[in-house]
Amino acid sequence: MVENRPVLDFLAHLVLALGVALVAFPVWIAFVASTHAPTRFLTGLVPLLPGDNLVETYRTMLTAGISTSGAPPVAGMLWNSLVMAVLIATGKIAISLTSAFAIVYFRFPLRQLAFWLIFITLMLPVEVRILPTFEVVAGLGMLNSYAGLTVPLIASATATFLFRQVFLTIPDELTEAARIDGAGPMKFFRDIMIPLSRTNIAALFVILFIYGWNQYLWPLLITTDDGYYTIVAGIKRMAEAAESDPKWNYIMATAMMAMLPPVLVVLAMQRLFVKGLVETEK
Amino acid sequence: MKRTIFGNRLLPWFLLAPQLAVTAVFFLWPAGQAVWQSFLRQDAFGFSTTFVGFANYGALFADPFYRNALQVTAVFAVTVAALALGVALILAVAVDRMIRAAPAYTTLIVWPYAVAPAIAGILWWFMFNPTIGILAYGLKQWGYRWDHLLDAGDAMMLVVIAAAWKQVSYNFLFFVAGLQSIPASMREAAAIDGAGPVKRFFTITLPLLTPTTFFLLVVNVVYAMFDTFPVIDATTEGGPVQATTVLVYKVYMDGFVGLNLGSSAAQSVVLMGIVIFLTVMQFRYVERRVNY
Numbered sequence: 001m002v003e004n005r006p007v008l009d010f011l012a013h014l015v016l017a018l019g020v021a022l023v024a025f026p027v028w029i030a031f032v033a034s035t036h037a038p039t040r041f042l043t044g045l046v047p048l049l050p051g052d053n054l055v056e057t058y059r060t061m062l063t064a065g066i067s068t069s070g071a072p073p074v075a076g077m078l079w080n081s082l083v084m085a086v087l088i089a090t091g092k093i094a095i096s097l098t099s100a101f102a103i104v105y106f107r108f109p110l111r112q113l114a115f116w117l118i119f120i121t122l123m124l125p126v127e128v129r130i131l132p133t134f135e136v137v138a139g140l141g142m143l144n145s146y147a148g149l150t151v152p153l154i155a156s157a158t159a160t161f162l163f164r165q166v167f168l169t170i171p172d173e174l175t176e177a178a179r180i181d182g183a184g185p186m187k188f189f190r191d192i193m194i195p196l197s198r199t200n201i202a203a204l205f206v207i208l209f210i211y212g213w214n215q216y217l218w219p220l221l222i223t224t225d226d227g228y229y230t231i232v233a234g235i236k237r238m239a240e241a242a243e244s245d246p247k248w249n250y251i252m253a254t255a256m257m258a259m260l261p262p263v264l265v266v267l268a269m270q271r272l273f274v275k276g277l278v279e280t281e282k
Numbered sequence: 283m284k285r286t287i288f289g290n291r292l293l294p295w296f297l298l299a300p301q302l303a304v305t306a307v308f309f310l311w312p313a314g315q316a317v318w319q320s321f322l323r324q325d326a327f328g329f330s331t332t333f334v335g336f337a338n339y340g341a342l343f344a345d346p347f348y349r350n351a352l353q354v355t356a357v358f359a360v361t362v363a364a365l366a367l368g369v370a371l372i373l374a375v376a377v378d379r380m381i382r383a384a385p386a387y388t389t390l391i392v393w394p395y396a397v398a399p400a401i402a403g404i405l406w407w408f409m410f411n412p413t414i415g416i417l418a419y420g421l422k423q424w425g426y427r428w429d430h431l432l433d434a435g436d437a438m439m440l441v442v443i444a445a446a447w448k449q450v451s452y453n454f455l456f457f458v459a460g461l462q463s464i465p466a467s468m469r470e471a472a473a474i475d476g477a478g479p480v481k482r483f484f485t486i487t488l489p490l491l492t493p494t495t496f497f498l499l500v501v502n503v504v505y506a507m508f509d510t511f512p513v514i515d516a517t518t519e520g521g522p523v524q525a526t527t528v529l530v531y532k533v534y535m536d537g538f539v540g541l542n543l544g545s546s547a548a549q550s551v552v553l554m555g556i557v558i559f560l561t562v563m564q565f566r567y568v569e570r571r572v573n574y
Contacts (some may be wrong), residue, residue, distance in 0.1 A: 003473055012376035015381075019373045019450075020390045024406035026447070027397075029416060033408065044515035046416045069394065088571040090573060095300040102297035105288050113490040114298055123561050124309050127508050127530045131537040131546055132312035132319070168284070184395040205297040215399035216512035221538070232398045236516050239404060250547055255401050270389060274455060277395075 017142045027259070034058070034253035057253045066250055071238045074257055077231040080149075081213055082261070084230055087150040088212030089205050097157035097197075101189050103160075103176075104167040122157040126218055134221055145224040153218060158280045159204060165198045203276030206269050210262045231258040319547035325491030330484060338548040343354065347524060348549070349534065355528040358442060362510070363502035365446040367495070375483070377454075378461040388458065395451040399444075400512035407517040408446040410436075434525030437518045441526050444517065445510045454497050458565060460494030461487070500564045507556070529553055 029046070036051035060066075065073040103115055126133060133152060142148030170193070178188045194201075219233040229237070235254050238247075266273050323334045342348050366419050373391060379413060394402070409417045418428040430436040464487060472482050509531050514520060520527035520535060527535070533553065537546030 001414065009379060012379045013341060015372060015376040016351070016380075016383075016391075019369070019376075020387065022369075023391055023394055023447070023450070026409060028407050029403050029409055041414055046414055048416075053564050057505075060561065064449060064481065089347065095304070098297040099301040102294035102366065104284060106294035107287055107289065108291060111294075114302065117310070118301060121305050121309050123314050123557045125566075127511055128533070128557060129309075129312045129316050130534055131543065131550070132315035134310055135315070136308060136312055151304065155304040157400045172284060172286045175284070185290060186295060210396050214396075214400075216398060216400045216515070217534070220323045222513075232400050235404060236400060239407075239516060248408065248414070251404070254434075255404050258403050259397045262398075263393050266391065266393050266396040270392070273392075273395075277452070277455060278459065280566075 020127040021069055028254050033248050034250075035077075035273060036249055038247055038249050053249065057249050059255050060258070061250055061257070063242070066238070067177075071234065071250075071254070072226040073227060074231065075253055076108075076227065077229050077234045077255065078261075080146075080228055081230040081258075083146055083214065084219070085147050085209045085212035087210035087214075088148065088153055091150060091154035092159050092208050093134065093201055095154060096156050097163055097201075098189075099146060100117050100163035101159045101193060104164055118155070118157050118160050120157075123154045125246040126153070130217070130221070137222055142229050143205070149215075149219055149228065149230070150220050151211075151213070151274065153215070156208075159173070159208070161281055162200065162204060163197060167193065170196060179268050200279065202269075203272045203279060206265060206273045207276040207280055208264060213262045231234055283351050286381065310487055316403065316547045316550040316554075318517045320551045321544055322547075323544045325450050325519075333384055334544070336554055338544040339552075340546060345545075347527075350528050351527050351532045354524070354526065358438070358445075358510075358528055359503050359506040360527070361438075361442045362445045362506040363499060364501055366449040366453055368496060369446070370450045370498075371495075372452070372490075372574070374461055375487070376458035377458055382496045388455075391454055392442075393453045394448050394539075395455075397448055398512065399448055399484070399510055400516045401440070402448040403513040403516035406440060406447065410440050422454055430522075432522055434522055437522055441510070441514050441518055445506060445513045448513075449502060453502065456494055460491050469558050497564070500560060504557075504560050507560075508553075 024190050029048075032047055032056055032111050033041075036047055037053045037055040037056075040047060040051060044240050061071075061074045063073055063075065065071040099114075103111065104183060125204065137143060137148050137152060140148075142151070175188065176190060178192060183191070214232055214234075215230065219228075219230045220236065223229055223233070226234075235251065235258055238254060321333060321335060322331045323337065375393075377387050380387060381409050397405075409415045410428060412418050412429045412431065413425075415428075421428045428436055430440045458490050468486055468490075469482055472486055477485065507528070508530055509536070510528070514526055514528065514531050515534075518526045520531045529549065530553065533546055533549045535548065536542045540546075
């Protein structure tokens with residue numbers, strides 16, 4: 001701060017308070033809606049303060065779901081989302097670590113080509129090649145499976161670049177020392193490279209977990225069996241039924257449960273989250 | 283470049299194999315298929331396919347609905363980027379004045395990054411619901427009958443607000459980092475020369491923030507064009523009368539719902555062109571860090 005200006009300080013606090021309110025307001029309304037009984041919404045006036053139906057709503061959604069809206073129990077969908085997010089994050093990190101290691105520590109023919117092939121994935125998001133990718137996955141018999149939900153998404157150019165940067169900063173002397181001590185490439189990778197990139201791995205995991213959890217289009221396309229619905233994609237199927245028979249409290253309860261895990265991850269690991277976000281964009 | 287390397291011929295290929303296999307099977311092959319199919323036309327029953335050259339592309343750009351989607355996408359992307367960047371910049375400048383309160387405010391502002399776009403859409407869709415939504419109710423008190431199911435402008439507003447709401451947290455973090463990297467000595471020097479806070483903001487802070495702003499602009503346009511499919515699908519489903527059908531949504535509708543393979547493939551190829559252009563922009567200019 002350059003000089004002391006109380007008016008500007010006050011203004012800044014005011015702006016930030018407004019910003020925080022703007023950010024939190026939709027979630028507050030959703031939370032309030034999830035604590036009222038369904039009949040409360042028939043009057044046409046939305047409540048602004050929580051009701052007394054919280055436990056009932058959440059218990060119903062977690063264990064039973066709403067069969068008339070094609071919504072399976074939320075507990076199952078939460079589990080599927082967790083499996084998907086963890087598999088995607090771990091898979092991306094694992095295959096990117098080995099790829100980056102190969103690119104940095106070996107000289108082999110077509111090395112540049114391999115690098116470019118990985119780079120291309122950045123330019124082909126699922127959204128632009130929906131139909132042919134779906135056909136490949138259907139052809140491989142991977143519809144309605146965890147493999148189909150995760151494997152097509154685990155190629156990662158950003159993660160590979162990130163680890164490449166990390167490996168490039170590791171001094172050559174360390175490699176020389178390891179080689180003199182008789183360590184082969186895999187031992188060096190396992191005992192030196194992975195421990196050295198531990199914080200980068202953790203930071204990336206936070207970002208990729210959120211990425212995996214929030215997937216929408218892909219799970220919507222390849223799951224037709226409600227045993228494989230993820231919560232973010234599942235909520236759309238509920239909302240569709242809601243147009244004719246609104247069960248707002250249940251929909252909003254599901255929305256709350258869908259955002260809680262990734263939001264908790266961000267709040268609990270804020271430093272790692274910021275680190276991961278900034279690093280993946282370099 | 284590493285001076286010390288390992289001398290194994292086969293091992294690097296084993297290490298690269300999983301990544302390359304996934305890339306080839308789920309990225310390159312489908313992309314190739316899309317390019318190939320964009321030159322083919324299937325008859326209505328799917329019995330025969332004929333090579334039609336660039337006919338699909340010609341039909342695409344002659345189609346008023348596709349031209350509409352191009353326009354909708356441009357309006358949507360520009361509005362989302364402007365709104366998300368503007369709000370984030372104001373908040374970041376405010377936080378930059380804080381000393382002790384900054385971390386607390388940052389925490390309270392960044393968490394929507396973790397909210398899925400689909401959920402963000404649902405939240406705003408609920409608040410703008412014409413019969414029971416709180417914002418629709420508020421607008422009615424002011425004499426405005428909000429109805430995003432019938433009114434094209436309302437529908438566009440809804441998806442823009444939902445998409446921008448989620449993106450503010452991301453822009454905010456990068457703006458805060460950008461502001462912190464501006465040397466305090468510059469602003470102090472300007473203050474000593476008699477420049478007030480407003481003048482300092484426009485002549486020092488904003489120009490020095492250009493690299494961050496430019497980078498965020500590209501990221502936000504990419505986000506608005508490709509990552510907001512869930513926002514639209516969970517709320518307006520492209521309606522009313524395609525008023526919120528962006529390019530990505532149209533590929534999905536024509537390919538999956540309309541089963542018009544040739545047209546959908548041609549649209550995919552156009553989109554790939556756009557992504558490649560934006561990625562190149564990002565890497566070329568962001569690397570060099572635009573500065574005046």
